[in-house]
Amino acid sequence: MDNQLGRILVIDDNEDILLAARLLLKKVALAVQTERDPRKIPFLLNTEKYDAILLDMNFSKDTTTGKEGFYWLEQITERDPHVAVVMITAYGDVEMAVRALKAGATDFVLKPWQNDKLVATLENAIQTKRAAKTPVAAKKAKEETKKTPVDNPFAGIIGTSESMQSLFTIIRKVATTDANILILGENGTGKEVIAQAIHQASHRKGKPFVTVDMGAITETLFESELFGHKKGAFTDAKEDRPGRFEAANGGTLFLDEIGNLPLPMQSKLLTVLQRREVVRVGTNQPISIDIRLVCATNMPVYNMVDTSEFRQDLLYRINTVELHLPPLREREEDIPLLAEHYMKSYCERYKMPDKGLAPATVRKLQKYHWPGNVRELQHAIERAVIMSDEDDLQPGDFLFLLQKGESAEFDLTDYNLETVEKMVIQKAISKHAGNISQAAKALGLTRASLYRRLEKHGL
Numbered sequence: 001m002d003n004q005l006g007r008i009l010v011i012d013d014n015e016d017i018l019l020a021a022r023l024l025l026k027k028v029a030l031a032v033q034t035e036r037d038p039r040k041i042p043f044l045l046n047t048e049k050y051d052a053i054l055l056d057m058n059f060s061k062d063t064t065t066g067k068e069g070f071y072w073l074e075q076i077t078e079r080d081p082h083v084a085v086v087m088i089t090a091y092g093d094v095e096m097a098v099r100a101l102k103a104g105a106t107d108f109v110l111k112p113w114q115n116d117k118l119v120a121t122l123e124n125a126i127q128t129k130r131a132a133k134t135p136v137a138a139k140k141a142k143e144e145t146k147k148t149p150v151d152n153p154f155a156g157i158i159g160t161s162e163s164m165q166s167l168f169t170i171i172r173k174v175a176t177t178d179a180n181i182l183i184l185g186e187n188g189t190g191k192e193v194i195a196q197a198i199h200q201a202s203h204r205k206g207k208p209f210v211t212v213d214m215g216a217i218t219e220t221l222f223e224s225e226l227f228g229h230k231k232g233a234f235t236d237a238k239e240d241r242p243g244r245f246e247a248a249n250g251g252t253l254f255l256d257e258i259g260n261l262p263l264p265m266q267s268k269l270l271t272v273l274q275r276r277e278v279v280r281v282g283t284n285q286p287i288s289i290d291i292r293l294v295c296a297t298n299m300p301v302y303n304m305v306d307t308s309e310f311r312q313d314l315l316y317r318i319n320t321v322e323l324h325l326p327p328l329r330e331r332e333e334d335i336p337l338l339a340e341h342y343m344k345s346y347c348e349r350y351k352m353p354d355k356g357l358a359p360a361t362v363r364k365l366q367k368y369h370w371p372g373n374v375r376e377l378q379h380a381i382e383r384a385v386i387m388s389d390e391d392d393l394q395p396g397d398f399l400f401l402l403q404k405g406e407s408a409e410f411d412l413t414d415y416n417l418e419t420v421e422k423m424v425i426q427k428a429i430s431k432h433a434g435n436i437s438q439a440a441k442a443l444g445l446t447r448a449s450l451y452r453r454l455e456k457h458g459l
Contacts, residue, residue, distance in 0.1 A: 170323060215261075225244060295319075
């Protein structure tokens with residue numbers, strides 16, 4: 001089909017490659033532009049919009065001062081994240097090409113290429129990027145957010161990644177049933193938010209949603225707190241009081257951190273779940289309950305069953321359906337969405353002008369391990385919004401997020417000037433609690449100079 005490839009830019013320092021690409025692609029593209037010097041990439045992207053860029057993996061030193069395709073790939077994706085970048089590589093560079101895919105390239109072709117293969121690869125790459133620009137999942141998410149929380153059970157959950165969309169699909173299927181659900185996930189992944197979404201998507205959404213932190217209840221108060229008590233049942237029982245099970249009657253009971261429950265309490269909980277009735281402390285009268293049970297834990301419950309720390313019969317009772325929440329590091333495409341959400345929220349809360357995220361900041365956030373998951377990201381954004389003086393949050397505003405193995409301590413066992421400069425900058429920003437203006441003043445630099453050094457050292 002004529003013009004099916006749109007506008008194509010080919011960047012290679014080999015004139016023969018450029019000529020061959022131009023002769024082939026002008027038959028199927030709207031426009032083909034070729035360039036031998038990759039240093040013109042910023043100018044080209046500022047003056048023209050391309051559908052795809054063919055980029056060589058390696059350039060001779062006389063054209064790029066030694067910078068390889070990875071550097072120019074980063075320059076392209078930073079300026080236009082929606083353009084399809086297809087890397088041109090030799091047979092021996094396939095491993096490098098795979099690395100390029102992880103770094104943001106859409107695909108790669110081997111040279112000498114087959115004409116049909118090159119055209120097909122470019123066409124697929126463009127279609128992939130267009131689909132990613134307006135994915136069905138993202139479109140659905142935008143439509144969902146326009147609804148009220150009652151109509152949209154996922155209103156409080158941000159994520160268009162494949163793992164989150166799969167999770168939404170499962171929730172929609174199980175929410176309409178009364179099946180017991182066990183949510184497994186690390187701290188900070190949003191287990192309670194998912195439990196609330198299950199409740200809102202169920203036929204019980206107009207009824208109570210009651211949360212109990214099982215790790216915070218002492219063994220002496222366990223029965224009173226969950227099952228209720230009669231006046232005079234113990235010293236502080238000054239009146240009749242229903243327990244959490246009764247409070248959740250007709251609705252959903254969410255037992256958080258159930259993996260922290262000691263064995264004696266596990267046995268009592270199992271009895272209630274089997275009989276579907278509670279007996280208040282100080283009485284012998286059973287009270288029927290009608291609840292939807294959702295439990296959650298960050299503990300390895302299956303290993304705990306093997307070591308007799310968690311009852312197997314209780315595990316079977318609570319996990320008719322099991323949901324696994326992915327950690328934030330495994331859904332990095334959701335990080336910019338989450339960051340923008342919290343950034344807007346905290347700007348409104350603290351009555352500050354709206355801020356943006358610099359491209360380098362997004363890359364830094366996506367590379368960080370996030371041991372505290374979404375909760376840690378939320379707190380990091382809050383601190384950065386408060387401390388930043390810029391219109392856009394910069395990588396230096398998140399210097400307190402040290403990568404694993406990094407340290408802000410000053411250690412002159414390595415006298416390499418680049419290493420020493422990095423350590424001094426880290427120390428200065430750490431000392432001034434992330435305040436770039438104060439750190440720059442302490443270092444004898446302008447803010448702009450400090451930002452350039454932060455970007456240079458990947459900080």
